[in-house]
């Protein structure tokens with residue numbers, strides 16, 4: 502396990518410097534929109550906010566792969582007790598990114614955002630997207646206990662969005678949704694009307710899903726338990742004639758995939774992940790989920806899994 | 818000999834922890850917690866109740882094992898909100914680190 506103090510100091514410094522956890526310009530991470538069809542920068546009723554979560558996964562994956570190897574190696578003690586504990590994570594997160602991140606992985610996650618954009622357009626949702634207004638929410642700082650850092654960043658984001666007249670927000674992942682919907686009003690005093698994208702989709706016809714084998718749903722903790730919106734994706738699947746099966750521990754009682762442990766202990770992450778994978782495998786069905794962290798984690802375990810948006814986009 | 822800080826639960830209110838005294842130590846949270854780790858999070862909550870500040874600081878790193886998955890809060894029969902308690906303890910420890 503890495504020293505949380507070092508990880509927090511590092512991420513906190515990066516958010517202060519670049520407004521994202523990686524210390525590199527957000528424009529370098531946020532490129533998905535260049536291939537997205539049919540969005541306008543303005544006017545529009547609601548701002549689409551990705552919170553940079555899907556785009557961040559390839560960077561997180563690359564870092565974790567590296568840290569995971571180190572954590573189990575003979576260097577582990579140096580990492581735990583020595584000066585290297587400060588040096589290694591900052592090396593990996595900072596300079597190491599450019600050479601460790603794979604283009605294929607970036608495209609894979611960018612494509613999910615393109616699908617969400619297409620689904621919103623097809624459902625005639627009045628939205629707009631502006632890359633410069635698509636901020637990281639600061640949720641990792643909050644989760645790690647850096648309250649000061651989180652509040653400073655959240656106030657910056659809330660102030661900027663308010664200044665640009667944003668009132669309604671469409672989100673794409675549970676962590677950003679939770680931050681903007683629950684934490685921002687409490688800690689910045691600014692409230693937006695926040696809805697996850699799937700709550701706005703309207704399938705026009707019962708379609709091609711009929712006859713396909715069912716999918717197993719892995720509910721992310723923040724959608725299932727904290728925000729209690731597990732029903733939305735199920736209704737959409739049913740609306741499209743796609744059948745699904747419930748796994749042991751779902752909805753409000755879903756099991757965590759272990760993703761949040763990744764930044765401090767890849768080994769702990771593996772342990773929790775293996776248990777969830779066993780529950781999902783028992784269903785015998787391919788898995789669908791709707792959180793980039795869960796998706797990346799389950800992919801890492803070699804499960805047949807895809808994002809809800811990709812599945813919906815194919816079946817619409 | 819461990820020193821106890823009788824005002825600990827009160828001090829933690831500044832970090833958003835105000836439900837520690839609701840806990841009656843049933844252990845449901847520890848039983849359902851996916852970490853399966855030394856009576857976590859119940860153990861930490863008990864330390865808060867008895868004012869064992871030093872114990873928490875000695876074992877501070879364990880707080881970051883928590884996944885913030887919320888299962889403990891979902892199942893706690895006393896609405897003691899253990900997941901938020903752990904998060905509040907992280908805030909407390911981070912503030913201490915920064916002051917040091």
Ligand code: SF4
Pocket residue numbers: 839840841842843844845846847859862889892893894895896897898899
């Ligand atoms: S489940 Fe609630 S009451 Fe029981 S030990 Fe945990 S925090 Fe305390």
Ligand code: SF4
Pocket residue numbers: 846849850851852857858882883884885886887888889890899900903
């Ligand atoms: S929120 Fe933390 S303490 Fe509670 S069940 Fe999940 S991992 Fe365990």
